[in-house]
Amino acid sequence: xxxxxxxxxxxxxxxxxxxxxxxxxxxxxxxxxxxxxxxxxxxxxxxxxxxxxxxxxxxxxxxxxxxxxxxxxxxxxxxxxxxxxxxxxxxxxxxxxxxxxxxxxxxxxxxxxxxxxxxxxxxxxxxxxxxxxxxxxxxxxxxxxxxxxxxxxxxxxxxxxxxxxxxxxxxxxxxxxxxxxxxxxxxxxxxxxxxxxx
Amino acid sequence: xxxxxxxxxxxxxxxxxxxxxxxxxxxxxxxxxxxxxxxxxxxxxxxxxxxxxxxxxxxxxxxxxxxxxxxxxxxxxxxxxxxxxxxxxxxxxxxxxxxxxxxxxxxxxxxxxxxxxxxxxxxxxxx
Numbered sequence: 001x002x003x004x005x006x007x008x009x010x011x012x013x014x015x016x017x018x019x020x021x022x023x024x025x026x027x028x029x030x031x032x033x034x035x036x037x038x039x040x041x042x043x044x045x046x047x048x049x050x051x052x053x054x055x056x057x058x059x060x061x062x063x064x065x066x067x068x069x070x071x072x073x074x075x076x077x078x079x080x081x082x083x084x085x086x087x088x089x090x091x092x093x094x095x096x097x098x099x100x101x102x103x104x105x106x107x108x109x110x111x112x113x114x115x116x117x118x119x120x121x122x123x124x125x126x127x128x129x130x131x132x133x134x135x136x137x138x139x140x141x142x143x144x145x146x147x148x149x150x151x152x153x154x155x156x157x158x159x160x161x162x163x164x165x166x167x168x169x170x171x172x173x174x175x176x177x178x179x180x181x182x183x184x185x186x187x188x189x190x191x192x193x194x195x196x197x198x
Numbered sequence: 199x200x201x202x203x204x205x206x207x208x209x210x211x212x213x214x215x216x217x218x219x220x221x222x223x224x225x226x227x228x229x230x231x232x233x234x235x236x237x238x239x240x241x242x243x244x245x246x247x248x249x250x251x252x253x254x255x256x257x258x259x260x261x262x263x264x265x266x267x268x269x270x271x272x273x274x275x276x277x278x279x280x281x282x283x284x285x286x287x288x289x290x291x292x293x294x295x296x297x298x299x300x301x302x303x304x305x306x307x308x309x310x311x312x313x314x315x316x317x318x319x320x321x322x323x324x325x
Contacts, residue, residue, distance in 0.1 A: 009278055010232040011307035012299070016284060017239050019294045019302055025248055026239060034238035034245075102312040106231070113234040 028116035035113045044183035046077050047110035047160060051186060052177040054087075055165045065089060068160060077109055085110075088151060089162040090188070095146050096161045097135065097188030099127045100153040107158035111183050118187070128152070138189040161188040168194040210241050210251055216268040217258045220276050233277040240284055249287060257283040257290075 020026035050072055054061040064071040068085040085107060088096040100106065101124050106114040117123050127134045131148045135141070142148065151159040163185040169177060184190035211219050219237075220227045228234045244251045261283040262268055267275055288294065 006230075006274070007310055008303070008307060009281055010230070011310055012285075012303045013232045013236045013239075013281055014306040014310075015299055015302035016281070016288070017235060018306075019298060020239065020243070023294060025293060026242055026246070030242045030246070031235060031238040034241045035234050103309055108231050113228075113231040113238075 032116050044111045044181075044186065045178065046075075047107070047183070047186045048178045048181035049174075050075055050077070050087075050110065050160065051162055051181050052174045054162055055177060056174045061089075061162075064162070072110070072160075084157050085160055086151075086157055087160045087162055088149065090164045092164070093145070093147060094149060095135075095140075095142055095188065096149045096151060096159070097127060097131055098151045098153060098159045098161060099124055101125070101128060102154075105153040105155055105158060107160060110160060111186055115183070135189065138184070140189065140191055161186050163188075163190075163192045166192050166194045210244065212255055212258070215259070216262050217255060220271050220273045227271075227273050228277070229273050233273050233280075236277055236281055236284070240280070249291060254283060254287055257286045261286065 017026065017028070017031065021028055050064065053075070054064050060071065063074075064087045068087040071087075072085050090096055100118070106118060108114060123134065128150050131150050132142065135148070153159060163181065165177075166180070169180065172180075180192050180194070182190050182192070185192045226237075228237075240254060243249060244254070258280060261279045265275075265279050265282070267279075285299070288299075289296065
């Protein structure tokens, strides 16, 4: 058997999925659903733990914002594709959303396997040009005075959005906050609400 | 958080053989997203009735044998064998023309290469 390089295997696997979808034999969303069902420790819960700690420990939040790579490594989440992380914080005035316009760079050790839409050309192209409408399509309608920053990932830099901590969660502990924090909220395509979105 | 029905993977495994899925403490192990997507694709196609798991498994066992690397618990090796098995099955079933796959894979490779070169992340910082 030919030992393809890692990039070639990845390319071939991407090609297989897109061909099977094109032939009407598979659906990206169905693959997403299978992937979501077996995601465990490598899933978005790692990212959620980072966010919950930032919400509850002001000093950790400062550290995360100034040196996300080190602050995340402190939680034990290191390895492939989290080498250089930047954390960006949502506030009442500013909302952040992450894209990879050229491919599909993604901090998967924190957020799990990327959803199919993250790779869709429509998302990659449109979120840069018209972030407000794209976010509205995700169900995130932001007031006009909220600025939107779009961060384009690269092989060198990956972004983690720190969503706003919702009102009504003041009494919750770090561990209780974790299940509220969805993958999409850490990409910027969802908000966190006080009730877990399930 | 995404919550989906728990999927019973026992139908999609080959326990106690070289073709068994790499696991750690019972959990599936992947060390790159493409491995998870590939596995997800094959499970989805089985569930959709496109082929039987046993048909795929026969190719997987053969691909592992041909590679000369059995009993691996390294997902990077195992899922390469897994990809090879799926390519062989696709060939047998005629899901697509071989040239289509080569062409598409070449295009994907070029796209992925952008992540290492010419990837200007400062140019798209919009408000």
